[in-house]
Amino acid sequence: MIIVMHEDATEEQIAHVVARIEEVGATAHISHGERVTLVGAIGDREVLTGLPVEAFPGVERVVAVLKPYKLVSREFHPADTIIDVRGRRVGGNQFTLIAGPCSVETPGQIMQAAEAARDAGASMMRGGAFKPRTSPYAFQGLGREGLELLAEARERTGLPVVTELMDPRDLELVHEYADVIQIGARNMQNFQLLAEVGKAKRPVLLKRGAAATIEELLMAAEYVVKEGNREVILCERGIRTFETATRNTLDISAVPVIKLASHLPVVVDPSHSAGRLDLVLPLSLAAVVCGADGIIVETHPSPETALCDGPQSVPTRAFREYAAHVRELVEFVGKSIS
Amino acid sequence: MIIVMHEDATEEQIAHVVARIEEVGATAHISHGERVTLVGAIGDREVLTGLPVEAFPGVERVVAVLKPYKLVSREFHPADTIIDVRGRRVGGNQFTLIAGPCSVETPGQIMQAAEAARDAGASMMRGGAFKPRTSPYAFQGLGREGLELLAEARERTGLPVVTELMDPRDLELVHEYADVIQIGARNMQNFQLLAEVGKAKRPVLLKRGAAATIEELLMAAEYVVKEGNREVILCERGIRTFETATRNTLDISAVPVIKLASHLPVVVDPSHSAGRLDLVLPLSLAAVVCGADGIIVETHPSPETALCDGPQSVPTRAFREYAAHVRELVEFVGKSIS
Amino acid sequence: MIIVMHEDATEEQIAHVVARIEEVGATAHISHGERVTLVGAIGDREVLTGLPVEAFPGVERVVAVLKPYKLVSREFHPADTIIDVRGRRVGGNQFTLIAGPCSVETPGQIMQAAEAARDAGASMMRGGAFKPRTSPYAFQGLGREGLELLAEARERTGLPVVTELMDPRDLELVHEYADVIQIGARNMQNFQLLAEVGKAKRPVLLKRGAAATIEELLMAAEYVVKEGNREVILCERGIRTFETATRNTLDISAVPVIKLASHLPVVVDPSHSAGRLDLVLPLSLAAVVCGADGIIVETHPSPETALCDGPQSVPTRAFREYAAHVRELVEFVGKSIS
Amino acid sequence: MIIVMHEDATEEQIAHVVARIEEVGATAHISHGERVTLVGAIGDREVLTGLPVEAFPGVERVVAVLKPYKLVSREFHPADTIIDVRGRRVGGNQFTLIAGPCSVETPGQIMQAAEAARDAGASMMRGGAFKPRTSPYAFQGLGREGLELLAEARERTGLPVVTELMDPRDLELVHEYADVIQIGARNMQNFQLLAEVGKAKRPVLLKRGAAATIEELLMAAEYVVKEGNREVILCERGIRTFETATRNTLDISAVPVIKLASHLPVVVDPSHSAGRLDLVLPLSLAAVVCGADGIIVETHPSPETALCDGPQSVPTRAFREYAAHVRELVEFVGKSIS
Structure with missing residues (x-):
């Protein structure tokens, strides 16, 4: 999951996002761009998608990286089901x-x-x-x-x-x-x-x-x-x-x-x-x-x-x-x- | 219900539409335009909407005149429900x-x-x-x-x-x-x-x-x-x-x-x-x-x-x-x- | 063109619709249903579609019967254009x-x-x-x-x-x-x-x-x-x-x-x-x-x-x-x- | 810009994406997740959006981080235009x-x-x-x-x-x-x-x-x-x-x-x-x-x-x-x- 911070987000807000991610047992990576900071969250999919990150102060939007389904995906089961x-x-x-x-x-x-x-x-x-x-x-x-x-x-x-x-x-x-x-x-x-x-x-x-x-x-x-x-x-x-x-x-x-x-x-x-x-x-x-x-x-x-x-x-x-x-x-x- | 016949509809097809409408107890009115014939069907709403008129030969399309709901309509009960x-x-x-x-x-x-x-x-x-x-x-x-x-x-x-x-x-x-x-x-x-x-x-x-x-x-x-x-x-x-x-x-x-x-x-x-x-x-x-x-x-x-x-x-x-x-x-x- | 009058439309409003249709050289046919009156208008397509009938008092809605295009239609030119x-x-x-x-x-x-x-x-x-x-x-x-x-x-x-x-x-x-x-x-x-x-x-x-x-x-x-x-x-x-x-x-x-x-x-x-x-x-x-x-x-x-x-x-x-x-x-x- | 690689993407494909980003003068950051690798690209917005990254082998999808407009944005000009x-x-x-x-x-x-x-x-x-x-x-x-x-x-x-x-x-x-x-x-x-x-x-x-x-x-x-x-x-x-x-x-x-x-x-x-x-x-x-x-x-x-x-x-x-x-x-x- 990638969290795009608002252009005006403060260091405190970024730290808060990181803290909340780590609280649920996931890992956070900060990446500072010229105008925008990104926070990448790596961890259990279900735990992460349960976190209402858009509600955290300073967050502009959240981009899901992993697909929200698993058992029906071709990655999980490459051969056609017959x-x-x-x-x-x-x-x-x-x-x-x-x-x-x-x-x-x-x-x-x-x-x-x-x-x-x-x-x-x-x-x-x-x-x-x-x-x-x-x-x-x-x-x-x-x-x-x-x-x-x-x-x-x-x-x-x-x-x-x-x-x-x-x-x-x-x-x-x-x-x-x-x-x-x-x-x-x-x-x-x-x-x-x-x-x-x-x-x-x-x-x-x-x-x-x-x-x-x-x-x-x-x-x-x-x-x-x-x-x-x-x-x-x-x-x-x-x-x-x-x-x-x-x-x-x-x-x-x-x-x-x-x-x-x-x-x-x-x-x-x-x-x-x-x-x-x-x-x-x-x-x-x-x-x-x-x-x-x-x-x-x-x-x-x-x-x-x-x-x-x-x-x-x-x-x-x-x-x-x-x-x-x-x-x-x-x-x-x-x-x-x- | 108004039935718009196809421009090429035959007299036989028009007669068939009329017959089917009358069969279910409704009344049919034919109106010949310059290029298109209309058939108006008047009768019980539920009976008429149950008739698959678009499936009759020569029918271009069907236009409902009455609203498909009754008890919730303001015509049925003009005062606000409180x-x-x-x-x-x-x-x-x-x-x-x-x-x-x-x-x-x-x-x-x-x-x-x-x-x-x-x-x-x-x-x-x-x-x-x-x-x-x-x-x-x-x-x-x-x-x-x-x-x-x-x-x-x-x-x-x-x-x-x-x-x-x-x-x-x-x-x-x-x-x-x-x-x-x-x-x-x-x-x-x-x-x-x-x-x-x-x-x-x-x-x-x-x-x-x-x-x-x-x-x-x-x-x-x-x-x-x-x-x-x-x-x-x-x-x-x-x-x-x-x-x-x-x-x-x-x-x-x-x-x-x-x-x-x-x-x-x-x-x-x-x-x-x-x-x-x-x-x-x-x-x-x-x-x-x-x-x-x-x-x-x-x-x-x-x-x-x-x-x-x-x-x-x-x-x-x-x-x-x-x-x-x-x-x-x-x-x-x-x-x-x- | 078929004009569906409102259930509460008065005789005066119906007469007004008919008068306006006849004014532009078209013909009007009135058809009284149990609850709703319809007015069918027959005449020049372009003249009729130019008439803002929905703006007339007592009109519920207007249903076009003829297609709004002519030269490109198959009725006008049945053979495929090559x-x-x-x-x-x-x-x-x-x-x-x-x-x-x-x-x-x-x-x-x-x-x-x-x-x-x-x-x-x-x-x-x-x-x-x-x-x-x-x-x-x-x-x-x-x-x-x-x-x-x-x-x-x-x-x-x-x-x-x-x-x-x-x-x-x-x-x-x-x-x-x-x-x-x-x-x-x-x-x-x-x-x-x-x-x-x-x-x-x-x-x-x-x-x-x-x-x-x-x-x-x-x-x-x-x-x-x-x-x-x-x-x-x-x-x-x-x-x-x-x-x-x-x-x-x-x-x-x-x-x-x-x-x-x-x-x-x-x-x-x-x-x-x-x-x-x-x-x-x-x-x-x-x-x-x-x-x-x-x-x-x-x-x-x-x-x-x-x-x-x-x-x-x-x-x-x-x-x-x-x-x-x-x-x-x-x-x-x-x-x-x- | 964040590039989400396909789960099956090879190291070679990832390296190729990085190379193409650097070729146009931008910087690439690789982030390996458990199942998916992300490549973050930082650089001139116009140059980056001109790059058809979805066409590179192994790329699943591309997520834009920056807004695609600038002069009309409130970040660029915070006060209301009157x-x-x-x-x-x-x-x-x-x-x-x-x-x-x-x-x-x-x-x-x-x-x-x-x-x-x-x-x-x-x-x-x-x-x-x-x-x-x-x-x-x-x-x-x-x-x-x-x-x-x-x-x-x-x-x-x-x-x-x-x-x-x-x-x-x-x-x-x-x-x-x-x-x-x-x-x-x-x-x-x-x-x-x-x-x-x-x-x-x-x-x-x-x-x-x-x-x-x-x-x-x-x-x-x-x-x-x-x-x-x-x-x-x-x-x-x-x-x-x-x-x-x-x-x-x-x-x-x-x-x-x-x-x-x-x-x-x-x-x-x-x-x-x-x-x-x-x-x-x-x-x-x-x-x-x-x-x-x-x-x-x-x-x-x-x-x-x-x-x-x-x-x-x-x-x-x-x-x-x-x-x-x-x-x-x-x-x-x-x-x-x-």
Whole structure:
């Protein structure tokens, strides 16, 4: 940690900073520049970041040198983490295509979607039984019944199930049905929930919050891994910006940035970022060439009657063609769909 | 709801949109412009917003006419909501000054802060027992012990307690100690939590998420009110932007915007928006003249040793002077501190 | 244009709105909803958008129905615009690879860069003689001398020259040397400059401003086309967001969004958006699969001594390999480098 | 400047960084931490910032220690700059109220606005003769004729004139009529224009760009001051964010941040930030209590027929009351309107 002192900082203030650093067992190095004095603090990261140095008199600002996460960093674990989900591998030279409707609505709907996903060669199926909705008047999901329908669809198609957990009180229930537990963007900093799934025996798909930096996403993943669950799949799904042509702005650069900084696999959600069908294929292709380990995409037998996210869902009748385009590019970059 | 058809939309596509609207019991009006056809849909708001019209062929975009919230709107309840917290009134011509440390750390610390708040004439005290922290390695709060210390401080000073709830499983516990339950910015769209406090018998202080629009804040409040709890205090605490000189960008315009749109009281958090002490007073004064119903501000007996938010905390020794400045302006605008 | 009246709007206020619309020669249609009245205004777009309807009493808000640009829209000109630059075609099934240093520094530097670009099969070369720099103390470009060096490099390599114009007073000079005149992101809304290049006889490469919406970019292009110059190449180069891992956030979705909305060709600048070398190749590939008509990328013989943008420049010694990767994907999507 | 080396950086890479720093005449200090090595570089600021250190092998990132501006900083010139405009002082304990229409439209309009401003006790008048408009089809200003009308209004009312310059070719013309030359938000980084007004003999009112950081605003001011013109008034007018309830988000914190960092006076534009009349007064009051040196506000005799910015203009008939509210608060904070 480097402490930049104010140009007018007194010798006394500098000495006070040094004293406080040494008090907590760290070492301080003073470096006098022409106009500004710097104090470098070396010691235990957690102790140092807990020190409110900006509150000390004469301090202009503090620059962190070490990254604020550890277990999820590539420095800590240089090799790619590869996760096995009922025999489907996520990460490495596999590309995971996860497809399904935004929410489970009816037995027919989820079965049709699951079969379309399987027929097109998808790796897993998605579908929400618990839905976070901006409006309290919108459809909130079928709950347990939805989970049961997902399990039936899994039985029929063999596709593992990715589904969202929103409330720690539902963990046991979701755990029973899900193969991968999804934490949605709105819950990326629901730290209790993160700690709970960190103790669970299921891989976690963690979506980036709409206003979260990449560093904050990695720190959220650190919450999970710290509790013992090392199987975390990160998901870029668009961030909130001033642009209104898309629902969110897909931060495609996040894919290579995360792959450089972390060993965890990364998937892209082209549906929620775009919010419109005509962008889903190009964004999916961008994910492939940027090094993503997979895509999580919405498909629905009848987008016109969908209770959620109809406008961005690939109709199941068009899904095979969509998947063929994706597969062709996946193979071009030397991977295969898992 | 107005549906703007694509310039190339066919008569068949227009007819299909009309048919779908009528199917759900609403009425459709077609209006042909020179280049574009509009379809107006009149009917039950919830039914109409549930219809994925953007997914219909030929639809360019959909414009909502009605606001997506109801119970919290000023049209629904024109008079200001005034909330009574152990005899302190929030709203109307009262100004609520809530002060205390970011987190409860020790018996001495919370007592000193509470006494400084009371001596300076504050209305309530704040202090976190459960703390949402970006890093899993940061101090996470004292939990139940913190709540007990808050209760002791309340006993000593007479100041009602505002404290945060993060997990629905802690509701009963927090309910027992808190006079006002705070929902933090990161949980503004934790809809399960909102529904739970909507059933509680305590006023709720709901903080705006760092990337939430004002409309989304009002919809989050609607979640609470819909469950029966009409005592919601909204809180503007800064939004995430590209500017890095401050921790967040205080959206001071949100105060008059919310007062025009809703009957609920609004308070401002100058500490979290600024992230630095030297801005806390000017931002507090801005809140007063923009019509806020109160301020929630951080004060700490020793910011230099604070476990959380030290850099932005008003030292308790300076709090009386800070409060005197605020009070003077509160009285100038014709209100009094409750 | 649709005018949404306030819920409390009086009949008199509605009549006033209608009267004002009819006064300017347009037609008004009133539509009474259960709670809200709408007034639809049909007439000349420019006349209607000039009317400050939001300032009329009783008006809640105004919704534009027609797009605010015309000449650049795909509705106006359905076929792709293809631009010929000294025999190199931009648009259609050609992919334009523009490469070169951020700024022209020395004869050796620009010649080496140009030769590396040519040897790798690039379509055109870039290089700034006039540089917009955030700091007044940074290198501001060589001016006329830089233009002359570009002309020499063109002579040697046969590559057409793309170079920036910042000041209308330099138009004649830049016109003499440039094959494509670049308007930088900071000048996207320098409307005098846009009007001047609209009268020029050179294609224009117009970069999106860091805080400009796609719609505003198209309106800036409309300024150019309106003056008679239909040869405009749009450029996505990243937008300003809260994320700090990259210099800007590349809005890759902008490529398909613009291709749907406009007939103009679109290129992507992976260098300025990323601000770091390790992202340049993946972002370039993303541009290819999202349908971009080209890339404008920075290469420098010695990034370590570059006066500008060294950290994101591909070293010329690595450029051939970079270009080979891009070409391979360009051919995979069925295009060829022009 | 502090260079943070990558955790895997070799000794050779560190030595190379040191060598390059010493090559340009600066001094390097190496500091080995447990996991990361830092290199501190001390020397001429301009030389160091010109070095593309991020491009050197093994470098993780670079942290600037010194501020990138000098002449405009409070360290360089601790006392407030006070500017005299025809006897009206800007800065210090004066508060400057600048009022007038967005654009000069007709002789009657500008005269009425000027008289209303004078009658209400305003310090100066504003009005645009050259207008930057997002759409090429919108009213672009009266040009020279507008400047002449402003001069007549000044003659009649005695109020100095603030008006915008957009094109360096119009400098002489605007110089002849204006008492303060305004540089609009879209031109904040039009560096040629900044350099030109830096040589002019008129105070400059420099508006913050909608996506500019405070630091970038100060660097733009540095461009002007570096050329010799020390009379720069900074203007906060709202930044672009995701919030759509207001046209821009007024960054009220910018006022105290700038006052701490710079000696230049700061004014606030409540009209452009809000984009709606009902917020203009509260935002004006916020400016006063946050320490702004003035307000630049729009007033129009007939907002309903205004060619520009009608929805946010205070009608002249209501301007006296508006100004009375502002004055009352100005006097409360111990200043007087100049």
